[in-house]
Amino acid sequence: MSVLARWCARHRLVVLGVWAGAVVVLISLVVGLGSNFKTVADLPSSESAHAYTLLGTSAGSTETGRIVWHATGQAVDSAPVRDDVAGMLAKVASLPGVDAVASPYTAGDPSRLNTSQNTAYADVTVTDDVDVAQVRQAAQSIENDHLKVETGGQAFAPETKAGGxxxxxxxxxxxxxxxxxxxxxxxxxxxxxxxxxxxxxxxxxxxxxxxxxxxxxxxxxxxxxxxxxxxxxxxxxxxxxxxxxxxxxxxxxxxxxxxxxxxxxxxxxxxxxxxxxxxxxxxxxxxxxxxxxxxxxxxxxxxxxxxxxxxxxxxxxxxxxxxxxxxxxxxxxxxxxxxxxxxxxxxxxxxxxxxxxxxxxxxxxxxxxxxxxxxxxxxxxxxxxMRVGEADASSDPAGSTSRQYYELMSPAFGGGIDATLLLVAETPDAGSARALDVLVTQLPSVPDVASVAVGATAGDGIQVVQVTPSSSSGAKATVDLVDHLRRDVIPAAEAGSHLQVSVGGQTATNxxxxxxxxxxxxxxxxxxxxxxxxxxxxxxxxxxxxxxxxxxxxxxxxxxxxxxxxxxxxxxxxxxxxxxxxxxxxxxxxxxxxxxxxxxxxxxxxxxxxxxxxxxxxxxxxxxxxxxxxxxxxxxxxxxxxxxxxxxxxxxxxxxxxxxxxxxxxxxxxxxxxxxxxxxxxxxxxxxxxxxxxxxxxxxxxxxxxxxxxxxxxxxxxxxxxxxxxxxxxxxxxxxxxxxxxxxx
Structure with a gap:
């Protein structure tokens, strides 16, 4: 080490030149090539990973965000509100990276509309190249004194940058x-x-x-x-x-x-x-x-x-x-x-x-x-x-976009609206299908389950059931719910049949x-x-x-x-x-x-x-x-x-x-x-x-x-x-x- 240190001291200009040249070369490469950072969605072997495999997707291949609006002084399903929202959703649907928009006014799904709280939301399916800021700007273009609009969910999670x-x-x-x-x-x-x-x-x-x-x-x-x-x-x-x-x-x-x-x-x-x-x-x-x-x-x-x-x-x-x-x-x-x-x-x-x-x-x-x-x-x-998991919008800083979104959504649709669990069921025969029906009827009585919805068939013998918890994704009650479903509720429903149910979704994945x-x-x-x-x-x-x-x-x-x-x-x-x-x-x-x-x-x-x-x-x-x-x-x-x-x-x-x-x-x-x-x-x-x-x-x-x-x-x-x-x-x-x-x- 003494030899190296002395050599660097005697040839100081050479050393300084090498470091300066290396930095210049690296800057040139970055300017020419840019960076290629990506979200690595490799999941450990787990039940949620198996659920994604059955669905033919992965944790990072599809993302859904939500646009929520709350009306004051007029009904959320009144004609003026419906017209303003329809125009806004059409504008959002035309943006690059937006695959689909499901409006509560046209989808015939009353679960997206809460008239008692004057709040409604639309699901927005996007690809990786969507401009979140552009979607947010389009969504909030209809805001006024009587209409509050926020974006949130997995796809629209705000990106914060370190440095400064x-x-x-x-x-x-x-x-x-x-x-x-x-x-x-x-x-x-x-x-x-x-x-x-x-x-x-x-x-x-x-x-x-x-x-x-x-x-x-x-x-x-x-x-x-x-x-x-x-x-x-x-x-x-x-x-x-x-x-x-x-x-x-x-x-x-x-x-x-x-x-x-x-x-x-x-x-x-x-x-x-x-x-x-x-x-x-x-x-x-x-x-x-x-x-x-x-x-x-x-x-x-x-x-x-x-x-x-x-x-x-x-x-x-x-x-x-x-x-x-x-x-x-x-x-x-x-x-x-x-x-x-x-x-x-x-x-x-x-x-x-x-x-x-x-x-x-x-x-x-x-x-x-x-x-x-x-x-x-x-x-x-x-x-x-110490409890290991992922923070959700309920714990984000007061006044932040994600926290305002949560404060609009949770009073009307519950704290677990963005913590939906996907129960991916394999039903190879009639007996397993009947066992799944029994499970669906039992799920609403499970503690911390807010709602249950049967989704469309995802493939040959593959059925998806959406379970929305009462608590947010970061709450201990939600973790306990997932454990209870996997350990007690689902095994009891599978007994005596060929039914196989895997609990997936972003919350279960985390x-x-x-x-x-x-x-x-x-x-x-x-x-x-x-x-x-x-x-x-x-x-x-x-x-x-x-x-x-x-x-x-x-x-x-x-x-x-x-x-x-x-x-x-x-x-x-x-x-x-x-x-x-x-x-x-x-x-x-x-x-x-x-x-x-x-x-x-x-x-x-x-x-x-x-x-x-x-x-x-x-x-x-x-x-x-x-x-x-x-x-x-x-x-x-x-x-x-x-x-x-x-x-x-x-x-x-x-x-x-x-x-x-x-x-x-x-x-x-x-x-x-x-x-x-x-x-x-x-x-x-x-x-x-x-x-x-x-x-x-x-x-x-x-x-x-x-x-x-x-x-x-x-x-x-x-x-x-x-x-x-x-x-x-x-x-x-x-x-x-x-x-x-x-x-x-």
């Missing part, structure tokens, strides 16, 4: 944090520039790749969310190490080489763990989720490449300007490393908050560990009530997808935890350290899931974030949070424990090693976590419920991981275990390859009265005394 002021504010907040830490505008800007360039290049690459791999448009949002956070953090670690080397007296090129050989190695290791966790999402068995994981993995790969190639080139261009004015002045005046003597170091150590905190944790490890576990348990507790993914979540957790354990074994040649890391990573993941359960399912802050009322957590969210948070937790674990391990290798004093490791990494870990908080939480205001869930869940989990898990729980547990934590069986030592994450380190001899004493420079602060000595040597 919230993400810009997040990046600016991260820049402010870096300014406070580095006191240098150039040093603060470097992680932002590196992270943004890596993310932009990766997203352009993903857009071109969408012509080859099936990807959904949400992959762009997921990639930018994850890439910005990890990209800025990775660059931060390298810039911080580079500055320490400069302050220790190294030349610019040597400092770049040292940073690449230490933090650069850690960045590669951390990035590969994140990529592995994202690619492991294939266990979910869904193309849309696998595609998101692949796109996010590509983004992380680009940010790692930017950190180990583009950043050294930029550091070489800036030279000593990466230091603050005070630091440059100290170097120029003294002509020596800006590290003061023992007296100054001891004075600074006495007032160093990180040193005092490290001493406290190692002095009373058991109470600190109990405190951390209590906090983690309290934050993770809501996960026990329930089946959620069940399929959640049933695989334990496997995914075991997979990522096992992967983390093995990687940490390779890194630290210990069994107990990886075990502590794996368990603590799982604790952080549970905290993230618990936080988003309270915020978005219980609705504690979902309205403040602009995504509406409490609703079930989308089935995509837990998998994404588990994968990403595993990688981020590994980052901080590696950064902390590698410094502890380095000190242990030199002193064989476990307590001192933990104290030094915590004191010297606390500032960088805390800064990195605050940056992650700024970037991830900015996506919480995107207006998209799924993106907001992932962003806020990751933001809170990262903060808890840094300040509770890494700064309290892990060091307390390592202190309680004692020297045994570094034990490693001889047979395993012979079989395990040697992996130096932080590169080869020279032995550091620090007098006992200077343990944990950092340099006096206010920027370097509590981090890096021992590493600075090593760099100087």
């Amino acid at each position: 002021i919230a993400e810009v504010v997040g990046i600016l907040a991260a820049l402010l944090v870096l300014l406070v830490m580095f006191r240098s505008a150039w040093a603060a800007a470097l992680p932002i520039i590196t992270g943004v360039v890596g993310v932009v290049a990766s997203l352009l690459f993903v857009m071109v790749g969408s012509h080859v791999v099936d990807l959904s448009s949400e992959s762009i949002t997921m990639g930018s969310l994850i890439g910005l956070g990890v990209g800025i953090d990775y660059a931060l670690f390298i810039v911080d190490r580079h500055r320490k080397a400069l302050m220790a007296g190294a030349s610019v090129t040597d400092a770049i080489g040292q940073a690449g050989n230490t933090s650069g190695r850690a960045v590669i290791f951390a990035g590969l763990t994140v990529i592995a966790a994202l690619l492991a999402m294939f266990v979910g068995g869904m193309g849309v989720l696998t595609g998101m994981g692949q796109a996010a993995a590509v983004t992380v790969l680009f940010t790692v490449l930017a950190a180990i190639t583009l950043l050294p080139a930029l550091l070489s261009v800036l030279g000593p300007r990466v230091l603050s004015r005070r630091q440059r002045r100290l170097l120029s005046n003294s002509g020596a490393p800006a590290v003061s003597g023992p007296t100054s170091r001891r004075a600074h150590a006495r007032r160093g908050p990180a040193r005092r905190w490290a001493a406290l944790v190692t002095r009373v490890p058991a109470p600190m560990a109990v405190l951390a576990l209590v906090v983690l348990a309290a934050l993770a507790l809501p996960v026990l009530s 329930i089946d997808i959620a069940h399929a993914l959640m049933s695989k979540l334990p496997l995914y957790l075991v997979l990522v935890a096992g992967l983390g354990f093995l990687l940490l074994v390779l890194a630290f040649r210990s069994l107990l350290v990886p075990l502590v890391g794996a368990v603590s990573n799982l604790a952080t993941i549970l905290v993230g899931l618990g936080a988003l359960t309270a915020i978005f399912q219980w609705g504690w802050a979902s309205n403040l974030l602009g995504v509406g009322d409490g609703a079930p957590i989308s089935y995509i969210v837990p998998i994404m949070v588990v994968g990403v948070m595993f990688g981020l937790s590994m980052d901080y674990q590696v950064f902390l424990v590698s410094r502890i391990r380095e000190e242990w290798a030199h002193t064989r004093d476990n307590t001192r090693s933990i104290r030094v490791g915590v004191a010297e990494t606390a500032k960088v870990i805390a800064t990195a976590a605050v940056i992650m908080l700024c970037v991830f939480s900015s996506f919480g205001f995107s207006g998209q419920r799924i993106v907001s869930c992932i962003g806020i869940g990751l933001a809170l989990a990262v903060v808890v991981d840094a300040f509770v898990v890494r700064m309290i729980l892990v060091p307390a547990l390592l202190r309680m275990i004692g020297d045994r934590v570094w034990a490693y069986p001889r047979w395993a030592d012979r079989l395990t390859p040697h992996l130096a994450i932080e590169g080869p380190a020279d032995k550091i001899d620090i007098p006992s009265d200077q343990v944990d004493a950092p340099p006096t420079d206010d920027l370097v602060g509590v981090a890096g005394h021992a590493s600075a000595v090593a760099d100087r040597r």
